Amino acid sequence: MIYLRVPVYVVTGFLGSGKTTLINKLLDKRPLETTRLLLVQFEAGEKDFDGNEYVCQVLSFSKKELDANPKDISKKIARCADELSIDEIWVEWNGMAVFSELQSIFLERLLRHKCKIEKVVHIADTDTLDTLLGKTGAALPEQISVADLVVLRHVSGAQVKNAVRLVNSLNRGVKIADAEESSLIIKTLAHRDLSxxxxxxxxxxxxxxxxxxxxxxxxxxFISLNTLVNVFLGIILQAVPFLLLGVLISSAIQIFVSSRTIERRFPKKLGLGMLTAILMGFCLPVCDCASVPIFRSLVKKGIPVPVAVTFLTAAPVINPVVMLSTYYAFNGSLRVVAVRVGLGIMAALFIGLFFSAWPSKNELLSSGGFDGAMCSCGCYTGLSEANGLKDKLRLYARHAETEFFSVGKFLLIGAFISALFQTIGTKTLFLQTTSGYALSLLLMMVLAFLLSLCSSSDAVIARSFSSVFPTGAVMGFLVFGPMMDIKNLLMLSGGFSKKFVLKLLLAVFLICYLVVIAFARPFLGV
Amino acid sequence: MVKKLNPQAVLELICLLLFSAMMFHLAFSGKYLSYVTPRMLPYLYFTSTAMLIWATFKLPMLFRPQYKLRASHCLLLIIPVILLLLPHGTVSAADVSNGLVSDVGLSQSTNSTESATSAEENPQNSANQYDDSIIEQFGLEKNADGSIAVSDELFYPWLSEIYTNKDSYDGTTITIKGFVFRDSATMAENEFVPARLLMYCCTADLAPCGIVCEYDGASSLEADSWMTVTGVIHVVEHQGEMQPIVTITSVSPAVKPNDEYVYPW
The missing domain is CATH 1.20.5 (Single alpha-helices involved in coiled-coils or other helix-helix interfaces)
Incomplete structure (x- = not known):
């Protein structure tokens, strides 16, 4: 028997975010005399549902029932839908419950053949979103990340920009609508997307x-496509193994070493702390994307900012995977590896000293405290739930994979730009004079910032530039790139005040420039 | 009751398996040598294995329902596979002499001051560390009559040996195979190089390298055609430095070697 599956519309959102009001408003606009509606509430709404105005059946389940017996809930919904031949189901989902539970109710077992989730809407208040995300655990970010449409209330408030940024960081490219624009919301809900x-x-x-x-x-x-393809594949084949090695090790640390252990062992004194920071950077092979979350938790735990900044800037440059990939990329040249690591340590120390000489007076951490890094992983069923070794291994594989994909796209873009440079621009950019050196160093650093490569795989791209730029300038790419780039900046601005991030960016850029221009050439012997 | 497949998991599984298979194929067949150096071989096997393991972690996800699907991240694995499958040859010497791949390698082996890369990558200098050991390391052997016949496999070791100990090769007869490379900006009318493309790290830094030859008919040789040349090495001043130069006695067409590129070790 073939029959149409009942469309299910889901509204998620934290308690008091206005889910019931939204549903009321949306249903109000529709000719409901002919539709038999079922509303499933998983939360006792503060507002009553105006079910009297139109034909509507309401089922309510508490969070307790949901946790205790989801199978029973599926059965009840199925029976109700059958008996009353329901045409459409609306779900008001609990703000504290993870979306995967809803999936297991509607997409598994009984209801799979009866229902089809059409659209998921998340509603949030711009004023409270940041704070809620920081405090309420895994459910809320997951709900935002699966939504097809995010409806924001109080879009005239001061927090709008921040809220839009947060939503985008959790669910890139999601449609965002103002809660007042009912017609737009309804239009979006009716629109059918291709998978x-x-x-x-x-x-x-x-x-x-x-x-x-x-x-x-x-x-x-005008361009040799054959060369372009060859160069691109060459860079990818050289870089991907090291990227893989990098994410496997850094994910292992994130999953198997608790951040509490790291924080406890960290000395709080400035000098000793900075040395420990550098040692840790070596022992904890995390690439730049993983050092930001550790940095944040260090600052949170009261470790002095100069020490934490030293760790943030040193770790991605001096870890063993980075050394290994640099060694291979530069034809087994220990000198390039040594200069890269040496200049990296030097710059990190100077940056640390800079922050101890000119400490930031204002609050560093941004108000909400939502850890932006957690979302990039997408493992919302987080560490706390992974108990046995099997669970941890599964989480580890997933974490590493997500990180590989999220960092890998920058590698793909970087490899392409680099291949393009190689194929077209080589002869035109020869900058070898003194003023040319200063300029090409600047250019390389800006390029490193824009390309946002992972430090475990950037050496091969740097190497490919060394036929166009002097090696001293390439060193700027190798030292500055891991410390600061667009990707790091985005992650930092998720957790720190704008002023601090700007100061850090400028300090890192200036100090790296000065260190490289002063020492790179004598050390390299060119 | 048939369970419904999770399309994202299927897609990811396929991509991971394809990528893993591609890595294994490249490594196993030796085709990877067209893109990266022999040093990368264990890392390619490692990547292939890691992807295979990830793929097995995908299996339990296959039948797990999922509302929100994502797919674009798989491009990271798909694009390299597709590009690899699209027909393309190795980087031809024509691209190099057209200036599309810079001629760093040549300037390194002939004139180190112009080199853009750092000094220790220069074949001469790196060779200096071993000095006598190049001969032992690669088992370089002269012919019975004291002449040198450079085989395809030992192109680079012989080159660095001749540049390192140039004085001891003054007057030696040499037979060497390479493609005809001429850089009209820096070379005289009667000069050319029987060159090979040298790969330091990957295709991105291919550069021709070889020993400069003097031959009256140099300008009539077709660029990029493969030639076997025979001549006598003379150490003379060339572009301000003492350098080995081969005075050609005979030139004959040759076939392209199996491994087109040479690697500096």
């Missing part, structure tokens, strides 16, 4: 067709 998997497959087919078409009818004589 991203089909979109991807389609776009690959289109891309291949385009390539085939271009190769026949477009003249590419």
């Amino acid at each position: 991203p998997v089909s979109t991807l497959c389609l776009s690959i087919v289109y891309a291949l067709a385009l390539v085939w078409f271009c190769s026949r009818y477009v003249d590419f004589s």
Whole structure:
């Protein structure tokens, strides 16, 4: 028997964010005489549902029932839907319950063939979002990350920009609507999207067709595509193994070493602390994306800012994976490795001293305290729930994989730009004079900032630039790139005040520039 | 009752398996040598294995329902696989002489002051650390009559040996194979190089390297054609430095070697 599955619309949001009000408003606009509605509430709304105005059945479940017996809930919903031949189901989901529970109710067992989740809407108050995200655990970020539409209340408030940024960091490209614009919300809910998997497959087919078409009818004589492909693949093949090694080790540390242990062992005194920071940078092979969360937790635990900053800037440059990849990229040259590590340590120490000489007076941590790094992992069923070794291993694989993909896209872009440089621009950019050196160093550092490569795999790209730029300037790329780039900046601004992040960026840039221009060439012997 | 597949997990599983297979194929067949150096071999096997293990972690996800699907991240694995499958040759010497790949390698082996890369990567200097050991390390052997026949495999060791101990090769007869490379900006009318492309790290830094030859018919040789040349090494002043130069006695067409690139170890 083939029958249409009942469409399910889900509204998520924290307690008091206005879920019931939203549902009321949305249903109000529709001709409901002909539709038989079922509303499933998993939370006792503060506002009553105006069910009297139209034909509507309401089922309510408490969080306790949800935790105790989800199977029973599925059964009740199924029975109700059958008996009353329901046309549409609306779900008001509990703000403290993870979305995967809802999935297991509606997508597994009984209801899988009866229901189809059409759209998931999340509603949030811009004034409280930041604070809530910091305090309420895994459920809320997960709810935002799966939503098709995020509805924001109080869009005239002061926190709007911050809220939009938070939502975007959790769910890139999600549609965001003002709670007042009911018609827009309704339109979005009615819109049917293509599944991203089909979109991807389609776009690959289109891309291949385009390539085939271009190769026949477009003249590419100005650029050697063959060389471009070769150079790109060369860089990827050289970089991916080290990227993989980097994320495997850094994820292992994040999953298996608790941040509490690290914080407890850290000396609080300035000099000793800075030395420990550097030693730790060596012993904890985390790449730049993982050092930001550790940095944040260090600052939170009251470790002096100069010490924490030293760790943040030193760790990504001086860890063993980075040394290994640099060694291979530069043809087994220990000297380049030594200069990279030496200049990295030097710059990190200077940056630490800079922050102890000019301490930040204002509050460093931004108000909310939502750890932006946690979202990039996407492992919302976090560490606390992973108990046995098997669970931890599974979490480890997932964590490493997510990190690999999120960092890898920068590698792909970086490899492409680098390959393009190699194929077109080599002869035009020869900068070897003194003023040219200063300029090309600046250029390399800006490039490092923009490319946002992971430090475990940036050496090969730096190496490919060394035919275009002097090695001294390439050293700027190798030292500054891991310490600060767009990706790090985004992660930092998620947890720290704007003023502090700006100060850090400028300090790191200036000190790296000065250190490299003063020492790189004599140390390299060029 | 048939369980519904989770499309994202299926996609990820396929991508991981494809990438793993690609890495293994490249490493096992030796095709990776067109992109990276032999040193990367264990790392390629490692990547292939790690991807395979990740793929097995995907299996339990296959039937786990998931509302929000994501797919674009898989491009990271798909793009390299597709590019690899698209027909493309090795970087031809034509791209190099067109200036598309810089001629750092040549300037390194002929004139180190112009080199953009740091000094210790220079074949001469790195060779200095071993000095006599190059011969032992690679088992370089002269012919019975004291002449040198450079094989395809020992192109680079011979080159660095001749540049390192140039004085002891003054007057030696040499036979060497390479593609015809001429840089009209820095080379005289009667000069050319039977060159090979040298890979330091990956395709991104391919550069021609070879020994400069003097030959009256140099300008008539077709660029990038493979030649076996025979001549006598003379150490003379060339572009302000004492350098080994080969005075050609014979030139004959040759076939491209199996491994087109050379690696500096």
